[in-house]
Amino acid sequence: MRRTRFDQWPCPIARTADLVGDWWTPLVMREAFAGRRRFEDFQRALKVPRAVLARRLDRLVDEGLLKKVAYEEHPPRYEYRLTDKGRAFWDVLAAMWRWGSDWLWGENGPPVILVDNETGREVRPLVVDENTGNRLAGRRLRLGRKQDSSPPS
Structure with missing residues (x-):
């Protein structure tokens, strides 16, 4: 079942709920404020399924709350760092x-x-x-x- 999207509604609460309306997003952000930056660290702290965590991190990057910064080229590895928008969260x-x-x-x-x-x-x-x-x-x-x-x- 597809969930209803609120990202175009004229209400700030509705738009925020669209972004953080699942239970993992605020927890991922909590961990980012606690200093977690790497996928494995988020996964270990939250015990969230890897596919779910990958989707949440991608959404937070797409929405501009986190930015992805490479820390290793082979294999490619990234850190997730808070942006100004993310810190305002x-x-x-x-x-x-x-x-x-x-x-x-x-x-x-x-x-x-x-x-x-x-x-x-x-x-x-x-x-x-x-x-x-x-x-x-x-x-x-x-x-x-x-x-x-x-x-x-």
Whole structure:
């Protein structure tokens, strides 16, 4: 059965879901942020079937989140490195981390935490409005149409 594609919908959530809507893509990206670069390292960490991993990595390269860089010519071998677009995906993973930490464990929380490299303290991601710095609350937001910003003729 073919899945419905959302990559042309006018909604940012739909387009993002089209890219990350399978369970392996966010996990591959998590591993890329953890420093994994080589196919074998991703495969070993995730225990994902090789064919599935190859498809996910190809899609992430095609979408510009990762770039493929040769590190050996014979046989050809590649590393997968985060691009600027890929590094910006951290915000999505951080939001998933926070929600999962808050809602998918008991009161003791998950067995792993995010730690700031400089301070050694736990980090608890929070989604805020970049214009005001205020935490976003869904009940205060609505969807709206972007206003045409072109000057009148």
